[in-house]
Amino acid sequence: MNAPVHVPVHVPRPVGLLAELTHRCPLGCPYCSNPLEMDARTSELDTQTWLRIFSEAAELGIIHIHLSGGEPASRRDLVEIVAHCAKVGLYTNLITSGIGLSEERVAELSRAGLDHVQLSIQDSEAESGDRIAGYEGAFARKREVARSVTAAGFPLTVNAVIHRANVSRAGAMVKLAIELGAKRVEVAHTQYYGWAKTNRAALLPPRAEAERAVAEVEALRAQYKGVIVIDHVIPDYHAHFPKACMGGWARRTLNVTPAGRVLPCHAAETIPGLEFWNVREHALADIWYTSPAFQAFRGTEWMLEPCRSCPRKEVDFGGCRCQAMALTGDARNADPVCHLSPYHDRVEAIVSEDTAAEAAPDYVYRRLQRTPAPVA
Amino acid sequence: MSTAAISETSVPRLPRGVRLKHDDARNEWLLLAPERILKADPIAAEILKRCTGEATLAAIVDDLAASFGADRARIDTDVRNLLAGLADKRMVEL
Numbered sequence: 001m002n003a004p005v006h007v008p009v010h011v012p013r014p015v016g017l018l019a020e021l022t023h024r025c026p027l028g029c030p031y032c033s034n035p036l037e038m039d040a041r042t043s044e045l046d047t048q049t050w051l052r053i054f055s056e057a058a059e060l061g062i063i064h065i066h067l068s069g070g071e072p073a074s075r076r077d078l079v080e081i082v083a084h085c086a087k088v089g090l091y092t093n094l095i096t097s098g099i100g101l102s103e104e105r106v107a108e109l110s111r112a113g114l115d116h117v118q119l120s121i122q123d124s125e126a127e128s129g130d131r132i133a134g135y136e137g138a139f140a141r142k143r144e145v146a147r148s149v150t151a152a153g154f155p156l157t158v159n160a161v162i163h164r165a166n167v168s169r170a171g172a173m174v175k176l177a178i179e180l181g182a183k184r185v186e187v188a189h190t191q192y193y194g195w196a197k198t199n200r201a202a203l204l205p206p207r208a209e210a211e212r213a214v215a216e217v218e219a220l221r222a223q224y225k226g227v228i229v230i231d232h233v234i235p236d237y238h239a240h241f242p243k244a245c246m247g248g249w250a251r252r253t254l255n256v257t258p259a260g261r262v263l264p265c266h267a268a269e270t271i272p273g274l275e276f277w278n279v280r281e282h283a284l285a286d287i288w289y290t291s292p293a294f295q296a297f298r299g300t301e302w303m304l305e306p307c308r309s310c311p312r313k314e315v316d317f318g319g320c321r322c323q324a325m326a327l328t329g330d331a332r333n334a335d336p337v338c339h340l341s342p343y344h345d346r347v348e349a350i351v352s353e354d355t356a357a358e359a360a361p362d363y364v365y366r367r368l369q370r371t372p373a374p375v376a
Numbered sequence: 377m378s379t380a381a382i383s384e385t386s387v388p389r390l391p392r393g394v395r396l397k398h399d400d401a402r403n404e405w406l407l408l409a410p411e412r413i414l415k416a417d418p419i420a421a422e423i424l425k426r427c428t429g430e431a432t433l434a435a436i437v438d439d440l441a442a443s444f445g446a447d448r449a450r451i452d453t454d455v456r457n458l459l460a461g462l463a464d465k466r467m468v469e470l
Binding site for chain 2: 015061063064091115118154155183225226228229231
């Protein structure tokens with residue numbers, strides 16, 4: 001694994017690495033992007049292996065490290081990991097639910113050189129927020145965490161995932177982010193992978209409500225210019241063109257799972273037949289440049305029509321491979337969100353079907369041991 | 377923010393969470409922020425290196441004009457344009 005890696009000139013260096021340090025998490029958000037089959041604590045990489053990955057990441061040209069999970073604060077070595085990233089010059093972003101992040105721990109992370117904190121909120125109202133998180137008292141705890149994070153001098157981003165239960169309060173969540181002292185807010189309409197796909201009928205908002213939320217947040221963007229930066233992920237299923245998923249497959253970023261598998265995106269394991277390499281056996285650069293899963297959909301050669309001859313093929317890269325797989329059965333197809341896809345009617349059918357019921361079904365909360373029946 | 381709104385005596389600095397970094401792998405200057413990477417061309421890099429929270433706008437412009445033997449008015453415009461744009465993105469504090 002220490003042999004020199006042949007670096008192909010046409011493959012760009014990665015800029016970001018999402019480190020899923022653990023799949024353990026106190027919250028049970030039904031839209032979680034983690035896979036349904038999660039890595040158990042016993043299979044997690046040890047501290048030394050993570051430190052080696054981050055050293056290799058810095059050499060490979062990676063700029064941003066996103067420390068995520070699960071809940072990254074569930075790892076006892078979080079401070080040590082942050083300190084190592086800072087030492088090798090990586091920009092560290094902690095993506096947290098806030099649960100398990102005491103004031104003392106925040107101070108330790110600050111001393112270790114953490115650059116930025118991203119805190120999730122589930123709603124602008126406590127009762128609904130706690131219900132969505134499946135955790136009593138989560139909302140109040142997050143307020144405390146936001147206070148200690150900003151008091152320690154960290155720049156704070158608040159992340160809010162939008163779905164049926166909170167779609168009418170998208171604007172209120174932006175205002176809450178400002179109140180919590182955030183300089184940046186991510187308003188992201190749910191993307192239907194992992195647990196969110198299981199819970200799609202409970203989460204997908206009617207089209208009119210999604211569009212109203214988008215317009216409300218766009219209006220706030222102008223109103224709060226210079227106060228808070230709004231990053232807006234608009235609803236996928238209601239779009240005309242697909243998103244440029246991951247900025248193109250294996251073009252900008254990679255994911256490392258708690259057990260060390262390296263993926264081009266967090267949902268890539270839903271595509272059958274891909275061969276993923278593990279950091280326990282391969283160097284990170286080797287995985288980026290030569291592993292089969294990364295080469296599978298890199299560039300545009302793999303594309304079928306209508307993507308192959310599409311003028312937007314270098315703009316959105318045919319959208320999302322995992323969504324093409326999930327909704328058409330072939331990952332090489334155009335993302336069916338695209339209005340040019342011959343399967344586009346399947347997206348329309350899902351939207352009508354899943355939003356038809358008066359009352360949304362109960363959530364299947366995200367748990368490490370998958371519960372077969374809803375536990376609302 | 378308009379470029380005229382920046383005072384001569386304001387002291388620009390990169391807020392915590394924003395870093396100017398020379399990327400050795402790509403041999404270029406980058407301005408890093410949460411979820412954002414801006415390439416800093418050589419002129420922008422020289423300006424941002426001086427945004428340490430110590431020098432005033434006027435002092436930075438003087439320094440650049442002296443260091444590069446360039447027209448002060450032109451540099452003043454460049455600096456204001458860069459800083460006003462970055463302030464709107466909350467990547468510079470004034």
